[in-house]
Amino acid sequence: MDLTYTPAQQAFRAEVRAWLRAHVPRESFASYDTREGFEQHRQWEATLAEGGWSSVTWPTELGGRGCGLIEWLIFEEEYWAADAPQRVNQNGILLLGPTLMEFGTPEQKARFLPRMARCDDMWAQGWSEPNAGSDMAAISSRAVLSAEGDHYVLNGQKTWSTRALFANWLFGLFRSDPASSRHHGLSYLLVPLDAPGITIRPIRALNGKQAFAEVFFDDVKVPLDNRIGAEGQGWNVAMATAGFERGLLLRSPARYQRSAQKLVDLYRRHQASADRDPSIREAVTRAWMGAQAYTLASYHTVGRLQRGAKIGAESSTNKIFWSELDLQLHETAMRILGARAELCDDAEVHDWLEGFLFAQAGPIYAGSNEIQRNIIAERLLGLPKS
Amino acid sequence: MDFTFSDDQIVFRDSVSRFLMTEAAPEMLREIWETDAGRSPELRGKIAAQGLTGLSVPEAEGGLGLGDIDWALMTQELGYFAIPDSLTDTAYVAAGLLSGLPEGHALRAAWLPRIVDGSCRIAVGHPVNPLVADAHLADLLLLPHATAQGLELHAVPGTAVAVTPQRSIDASRRLASVEWTPASDTLAADAPLGQRLWDQALERGALCVAGQLIGLAQRMLDVSVDYAAQRKQFGKPIGSFQAVKHHLADVVTKIEFAKPVLYRAVYALAQGEAKTAALVSHAKLVCGEAALLAARKGIQVHGAMGYTWEVDLQMFMKRAWALDAAWGDRIFHQARLSDSLLGDPADAAIGPGSTF
Numbered sequence: 047m048d049l050t051y052t053p054a055q056q057a058f059r060a061e062v063r064a065w066l067r068a069h070v071p072r073e074s075f076a077s078y079d080t081r082e083g084f085e086q087h088r089q090w091e092a093t094l095a096e097g098g099w100s101s102v103t104w105p106t107e108l109g110g111r112g113c114g115l116i117e118w119l120i121f122e123e124e125y126w127a128a129d130a131p132q133r134v135n136q137n138g139i140l141l142l143g144p145t146l147m148e149f150g151t152p153e154q155k156a157r158f159l160p161r162m163a164r165c166d167d168m169w170a171q172g173w174s175e176p177n178a179g180s181d182m183a184a185i186s187s188r189a190v191l192s193a194e195g196d197h198y199v200l201n202g203q204k205t206w207s208t209r210a211l212f213a214n215w216l217f218g219l220f221r222s223d224p225a226s227s228r229h230h231g232l233s234y235l236l237v238p239l240d241a242p243g244i245t246i247r248p249i250r251a252l253n254g255k256q257a258f259a260e261v262f263f264d265d266v267k268v269p270l271d272n273r274i275g276a277e278g279q280g281w282n283v284a285m286a287t288a289g290f291e292r293g294l295l296l297r298s299p300a301r302y303q304r305s306a307q308k309l310v311d312l313y314r315r316h317q318a319s320a321d322r323d324p325s326i327r328e329a330v331t332r333a334w335m336g337a338q339a340y341t342l343a344s345y346h347t348v349g350r351l352q353r354g355a356k357i358g359a360e361s362s363t364n365k366i367f368w369s370e371l372d373l374q375l376h377e378t379a380m381r382i383l384g385a386r387a388e389l390c391d392d393a394e395v396h397d398w399l400e401g402f403l404f405a406q407a408g409p410i411y412a413g414s415n416e417i418q419r420n421i422i423a424e425r426l427l428g429l430p431k432s
Numbered sequence: 433m434d435f436t437f438s439d440d441q442i443v444f445r446d447s448v449s450r451f452l453m454t455e456a457a458p459e460m461l462r463e464i465w466e467t468d469a470g471r472s473p474e475l476r477g478k479i480a481a482q483g484l485t486g487l488s489v490p491e492a493e494g495g496l497g498l499g500d501i502d503w504a505l506m507t508q509e510l511g512y513f514a515i516p517d518s519l520t521d522t523a524y525v526a527a528g529l530l531s532g533l534p535e536g537h538a539l540r541a542a543w544l545p546r547i548v549d550g551s552c553r554i555a556v557g558h559p560v561n562p563l564v565a566d567a568h569l570a571d572l573l574l575l576p577h578a579t580a581q582g583l584e585l586h587a588v589p590g591t592a593v594a595v596t597p598q599r600s601i602d603a604s605r606r607l608a609s610v611e612w613t614p615a616s617d618t619l620a621a622d623a624p625l626g627q628r629l630w631d632q633a634l635e636r637g638a639l640c641v642a643g644q645l646i647g648l649a650q651r652m653l654d655v656s657v658d659y660a661a662q663r664k665q666f667g668k669p670i671g672s673f674q675a676v677k678h679h680l681a682d683v684v685t686k687i688e689f690a691k692p693v694l695y696r697a698v699y700a701l702a703q704g705e706a707k708t709a710a711l712v713s714h715a716k717l718v719c720g721e722a723a724l725l726a727a728r729k730g731i732q733v734h735g736a737m738g739y740t741w742e743v744d745l746q747m748f749m750k751r752a753w754a755l756d757a758a759w760g761d762r763i764f765h766q767a768r769l770s771d772s773l774l775g776d777p778a779d780a781a782i783g784p785g786s787t788f
Binding site (some may be wrong): 050055120122127304306307310331338340343348367416419420423427 | 433437501653657661673676677681684685688689691695777783785786787
């Protein structure tokens with residue numbers, strides 16, 4: 047155990063900090079759930095990519111820095127400490143990117159990864175369907191191979207596709223063997239969202255913005271080259287992606303440390319009022335404790351990965367922990383803000399309120415927390431399936 | 433940056449685990465519970481033969497000279513097997529107090545080698561604990577005496593104290609109030625050094641208990657998983673029902689996010705970091721919560737059986753309930769952490785990048 051950063055890691059931190067100080071925009075962007083805000087965030091992603099910061103863990107030949115996970119944690123700490131804009135292409139960089147690296151052909155990697163790194167392409171997910179939510183293996187959107195065998199024809203519907211209204215590509219699972227059921231006979235396809243036959247209908251989220259969308263497929267042609275992995279093997283490919291999402295990278299600990307720090311600041315500003323209820327002081331402390339524990343657990347996991355361990359079902363504990371922590375952080379802020387907490391345009395309230403709304407989704411997306419608990423019980427504890 | 437244990441540390445932990453699995457079975461625990469002394473000299477002898485009593489004693493005095501970080505793994509094993517022995521009071525906390533005395537101090541030569549060979553028991557009284565554990569068997573007691581300059585450290589022979597036992601719901605804890613008179617020949621360290629040693633002893637004691645609480649949480653989880661897999665209702669194991677699964681999954685999450693907090697705190701203590709006290713309180717709180725949740729969920733999963741004397745769970749639960757308030761109760765540690773975090777802003781570096 048050695049909890050000191052190497053000189054190289056300290057230099058890396060200094061480099062990140064200096065670059066962010068020079069480049070992070072001073073004005074705040076519109077919400078990335080709006081077209082205007084999305085474009086501002088996309089341009090920021092392009093700036094990050096030019097600086098070589100869009101994904102520090104990606105290989106250098108793909109626009110990354112080939113860094114280890116400790117450097118990733120350091121980058122995230124500096125990024126959140128600098129209050130830099132929210133990342134808008136995480137679907138691509140964190141979910142599809144690693145999947146392509148593992149399962150894509152050399153041609154597919156060359157075609158998609160550099161554009162993804164530069165944010166020339168913005169990616170939406172196509173997993174959930176109206177009747178396939180937590181039960182993802184119930185997917186029924188079809189992909190029928192053409193008679194010539196060079197393309198699929200897609201029909202069906204995807205939903206809860208985050209920012210699909212503004213993205214230009216979608217990755218998702220489609221049933222390519224009509225006789226199959228459950229997780230068999232699915233194929234993993236990449237679909238350009240401007241293809242004929244696609245209709246995108248936005249869904250207004252809790253914050254009133256068009257944060258996600260339904261995507262309808264009506265005889266949409268997709269070339270065979272857009273399939274990742276083998277025909278009918280989409281489930282395995284997708285599970286690898288879901289693993290990345292639930293695992294370490296989706297929610298870096300720095301995000302919660304920054305929130306906890308701001309919560310402490312908020313408490314200090316309103317201490318005279320807040321201390322009339324002593325449980326507020328404890329709630330603030332507990333929010334910090336959660337952020338600290340999540341950070342320490344991340345460093346511990348990274349250390350174990352460096353020693354050759356694999357993250358399996360235990361990543362489900364991560365997802366439960368950060369989603370509940372996010373709720374606790376924001377609920378405590380709401381308590382401190384009191385009667386002002388409902389005011390959308392109050393400068394002090396705005397970010398807490400938006401964060402509070404978004405925190406409500408945490409225990410639901412990326413695999414509901416009930417599903418995560420089932421995974422923990424069945425795969426880590428070995429309890430029988432129901 | 434490497435926030436993991438070395439292969440050597442893991443191998444040592446595993447060997448201790450195998451040793452205790454054989455030597456500290458629940459049946460033995462029950463037997464010792466029923467005895468007057470509450471302790472097994474045979475068990476302590478075997479523990480000494482394994483080298484565990486000398487873990488923290490400096491090599492010059494015959495020990496292994498290992499530190500706080502190694503104890504973080506060891507205490508989890510002691511907790512997991514709920515050993516009916518206050519080994520850590522002698523081998524870790526008392527060894528730390530005595531090793532903190534100046535080189536050549538007579539008490540070092542008199543007692544540190546005896547800690548190593550397992551021939552003595554040393555009880556430790558700290559102001560944060562209202563009673564002293566294992567005072568009735570102690571050859572030596574290390575006791576605090578408050579002065580205007582701070583706490584003095586006194587070393588008092590077991591023959592020179594009056595011990596009044598107080599029954600604990602955890603029969604493997606043997607507590608007593610201790611009456612004694614400080615004198616010049618009992619004084620081991622006066623206030624400046626004594627206070628420093630007692631402060632350090634508090635952190636050691638709290639982390640000892642935190643490690644044991646994590647071990648206990650894991651044990652209660654394991655026995656509950658076994659029970660849920662075997663017990664059938666409605667024609668199937670109750671562990672196949674989602675409500676039962678979710679109880680146990682929550683315990684897993686609590687344990688997984690408490691352990692790294694414990695490891696961060698032991699590292700801080702080992703390095704003498706300024707924020708050690710706050711980090712120790714954090715560890716003590718979350719390790720205690722993991723154990724309390726494992727107890728609550730464990731008894732629920734065991735159903736009516738969980739409320740009986742018959743199942744082993746009861747011994748682990750009682751241990752957890754008792755230890756949760758030892759070496760600083762929940763009020764003490766929550767207040768200490770809140771005051772550190774929310775007190776003087778200048779003291780609190782808390783944002784991203786402040787973890788190490």
